[in-house]
Amino acid sequence: MKKLLNTLFVTTPDTYLSLDGENIVIRQEENILGRYPLHNLEAVCTFGYAGVSPALMGSCAERSIGLTFMTRTGRFLARVTGESRGNVVLRKEQYRISDDERRSALVARNFILGKIYNAKWILERATRDYALRLDIPRIKKVSAALSESMNLVHSVEDLDILRGVEGSAAVQYNSVFDELILQQKDDFFFRGRNKRPPLDNVNALLSFAYTLLSNDVRSALESVGLDAYVGFLHRDRPGRASLALDMMEELRGVYADRFVLSLINKKLINPKGFYRKENGAVLMDDDTRKQVIKGWQERKQEKIIHPYLNEKISWGLVPYSQALLLARYIRGDLDEYPPFLWK
Amino acid sequence: MPDYNEDDYLLLSGIQHFNFCRRQWALIHVEQQWEENVRTLEGTYVHRIADQPHLREKRGNKLIVRALPVHSGTLGITGICDVVEFVRDPAGIPLSGEEGLYLPYPVEYKRGKPKKNDSDRSQLIAQLMCLEEMLACDLSLGYLYYNETKHRVEVPVTLSDREQVKAVLQEMHHYFAKKHTPKAKAGPHCQSCSLHNVCLPEMLKKRSVASYIESRLSE
Ligand code: SF4
8 A cells, every 4th residue: 555644734924935955944023933855745734825836836746745725714725736637537537427317326325335334333333432422322323224225225226315315314423423422521511513614612623623533534535547537426517526426425524523523532632722713613722623623643653454445554554555446436346436444 | 660759769768667667657658657857867867967078978989978868660669779889890880980891789777786587688689670771770789788787798789689679669659649548467576666755556456445434434
């Protein structure tokens, strides 16, 4: 499997990144804050309008180092990409599938299957690990409902029906998500998902984790030569990375939700790091965001066994391995797209 | 045989990939699944060389030329010869800007040492055939230079060698026209394959995805 290189996150606002030989240099006014060799990097992700020199942009593009600009709160702004490389044949087949509703549904249903399967096993694991703390019957009921949804999804060949099943499974899962928060319950609770803007601490964390994940997924899709903007479940909309959103379905819960839960339950995150704006939006302060990113980087180094490849890889390579498997399916090497079924 | 359209020329260097593994060749040359696109690599290489003043070197009755771009319309290939030695020879051809007659001999540099199979030869033979076509002459030998042994091996080129190279190139053009990537035939050579991560040959031997999903769902 590919080597997992590092992502450099620049969270200090008002910094300037430039190229010095083979290194990135981070400057704030006259001070040099850091210097990192390019050859260790897979991606650079900046939050808060960090300026980047054209020479550095060029170097990143040449070496396929993803360079992404985000706002301070983690909203995607722009990305620098080099000359489009790779497999035209692959992408054309991707477009053909995307244009065909039934073929799209056959791929999309495995994304959804993965999503529901992983949601179910997040709950099942919790009932096992925290048998004394949780309302077991309630969670078991949801788990059973998720199993039913899976059986339905398995034979669906229609995108609208698929969206319907997916929607009701999400409602089920969300209805017990709050149970999984075991610490700091006064400050961290989940009453439902809101994102524009996030209205409580948990939603703020989830939104940020989804941003980090979507960036990883998008890079993974592009690195195997797929077009992240042409999806199967999510239809084309200008500026929307639909395929990245598709692939996130199966990874959201198992990758991002569990990550957020562990930050809270292990008390790696402090409620004091959140503040509320006049309009009710909840934001994280810079230190908290740094803490989240640090945790994210550490999570990426942890090892797991990939359920289909049966190979030991790090969490950080999961988006890449799924992207690779999707490309393999589209090229006709595999009979179906194998979703990441975590347990 | 009609000449190939210039747009359909294949990279000469692909012959060694193709001999090593057809799938590897297709992944690189048809799908361009390379960490760094081969064409770009060759491009920068030529560029670097072209910036150097000592591309030509005269030694006695020899004129040594480095990084010489070559092609053949009948074979439909294009590439670069590491070194071509032009040797003064009454049976040779005139070269522009030079006095006398010369015959070219391609020299292909290899990093390692001589291999048991003749995978290195095909590329050299293809280069030789390009030179024959471009310079309208008949050649019968080239050289392989092995860096590890610092040794130069003379490679005589027979008619049947040429036929073999032609056949390989025809097969490559056939795959290329169909944009077809052959399925993996995994073997010991996969261990040293630079595209192992992209190819995942083991994966193709795995059980079907349908049964993977079935077995997970029934847990
Ligand atoms: S991994 Fe094996 S089958 Fe795949 S391209 Fe390389 S040599 Fe060929």
